[in-house]
Amino acid sequence: MTEIFRPPRRRTTRLVRPLCIVVVMALASLVPSAARAEDGFFGRALKGVAKAVEKLVEVEEPPVAREAVMLAFPGNANNVDRFTPLLKQLLKIEMAYLVKVCHPNDEQKALLRKQGDAAVADIAKKMMAAQNGRRGNAGFPDARKLMTDALHKALVEAKSDKATDYAQEIAAREAARKEAGVAMMTAQIDRTLFLAPDQHVAMAKVIEKNWKDEWSRNTQAFLYIDYLPTPDVSVLSGAMNNQQQAVWKARPNYGTISFGWEGDLGLNNGFVDAGVDEEEAMEAAPAEGAAAP
C-alpha cells in the first residue's frame, strides 16, 4: 500500500522548480518596460510559461487521492459503475420476495422484470451521483427502499391485486428493523446503565419517539456499544437517574460506525450470490392465490 502514495517521477519535478525560477528571472531582466502590460507579447508569453509549468507538474504528479482510489478499487475509479452488480443482486433478492408475497402471473412477471431492470439503472445513477458528489456514506440513498418502491409501483402498473399486500409486507419489514434497532439500542444503554425495568420501558419509548429513519438501514451498527448511534443525551436523560446521567455523559465519544452502502445492503461480505434467487423464484412461483408460508 505504501507505493500508492509515491509519485512516480520525483527527480524530474525537482528539476522543474529551479527551471521555473531561472526562466522567469531571465525574462524579467530582458523584457523592455513597454512589454509589461498583461496583454502584451511578453505578458502573454509569461502566462503561457506559467500554464505550461502547471501542466507539466500536473502530468508528472497525478493527484494522489485519485491514484490511491484507482489502486484500492481496481477498475473502480470515480466514473466506473461499481453499483450495478450489487444492485442486480439486490433486485434478484427483492424480486424473489415479491414473487413469494404476490405470485404474479406471466404477463406481470415480464413487466416486473422490465421495471426492475430500469430501477437498477436508475438507482445506480443515483448512487453514482452521490459518490461523485463526495457526500460520504450518509449521502448515499437507501437503495433497498428505492428498489422496493420501484417494484411496488410496477405491481400497481401491472394491476396486481396483491400490490397492497406487498406494501404492507414491506412496511412490516421496515417496522421490524426499527423494532430491532430500538430494542438493541435500549439493551446497549442498559449494559452501561443497569436500567430498572420501568426505566427500560421508558428508555425504549424515548428512543422510538426520537428514531431517525437512517438508523434502520443497518441494525448491525447497534451491536457496537462504543459506536452506537443514539439520540442526544438531553433526550435520553428523561429515562435516567442522576447517577446514570453522570455515567452516560462521561462516556468518550467515538462517533458512530458505518459499514458503507454495501454493508447496509448486506451484500459486502463475499456472499454476493448467496441471496435468494429471483429467477428460481419466478420459475417455482405457484399460481396466484396460492398460500404463502
Place this chain on the structure above:
Amino acid sequence: MKPHRSLLLLFATTALFAVPPMASALDEVIAVDAAVEAEGEVVENFVAEVNVQNIDQWVFRNQTMAQARTMAQNSLQVQVDFVNLAGPLTEIQRLKLMLAGQGDINRFFEDYEILRASLPKGRVGQNDWQQMWQRIQPIQLRQQAGLHGPGSLFQRTVKALLTSEQKAKFEVLDKERRTKHYQATIRVALTTIETKVPLTVAQRKRLIELLTTKTRPPERVLPQYGDFYYVMSQLAALPEEDLKPIFEPREWKPFSTMVMPYKNNQIMRQFEAAEVE
C-alpha cells in the same frame, strides 16, 4: 525612468503573472516531497514517542486515568443501585458491596500501573511497539468488559451478601435483563438474515417464536457483539425439521449459507477463546 526602477517594475509585473501558478506548483511539489519523506520514515524506520500520558490514552481510549477511574466509580454506583432493586439494601450491605466493587477498581488500576511502569518509554521502534500493544490489549479489553462482571469480587459479594429473598429477586431481575437483551439480539439477527432472505410477517413471527421457545438466553451478559454470535449459534443449532418448514425451498440454501459459520458453536468458541486470552 531609471533603468533599475524599470527592472523592478518589470519583475513585479512578471511576479504578478508567474508567481501564483508557480506557487501552487511549488507548494504541490513541496507537499509531495514532505509526504514521501514522512512515508519513508514510517515504512523503513518506524519510531513512536511513548510516554505515560500516551499509554493512558491508548488503554482508556482517549480518557485520562483519572477520568477512567471516575467512570469506574460511577459505574459501580449504578450497579449497586441495580442490586438494590432486589430489595432495599441495608447500610451494611451497601457499604460491603461498595467496598467489594472498590476492591475490583483498585486491583485493576494497580495491575495497570504495574504494566505501565514496565512498558518502554521514549522513542520506540516498530518491534517494541508491536510487543507493547500485545501487552496493552488484554488490560484494555478487561476495562472495556467492565470491572464488576462475572468473577469479580463485586459479583462474588452479591452472591454471598444478599438474603435468600433478595437473591431470588435479584436472579429474576438479572434473568429478565438478559432476556430483554436476547430478544433484542434475536430481532437484529433476523434483520441480518433478511438482507439476503427477506421474510414475510408470518415467517418472521415463526422464527422469533422458535428461537424464544427452543433456545435460552446466555447465562451472562456477553461483551460487545457476543450476544449476536450467541443468537446465530442458537439459530444454527436448531433442528432442521423445525427450521426448514418456515422457509420456501429456494430460501433454504441462502439461509443455511448464512448460519453455516455458526454451526457447532464454531464462532462462539472462537469468541470465548479470544475473551479468555
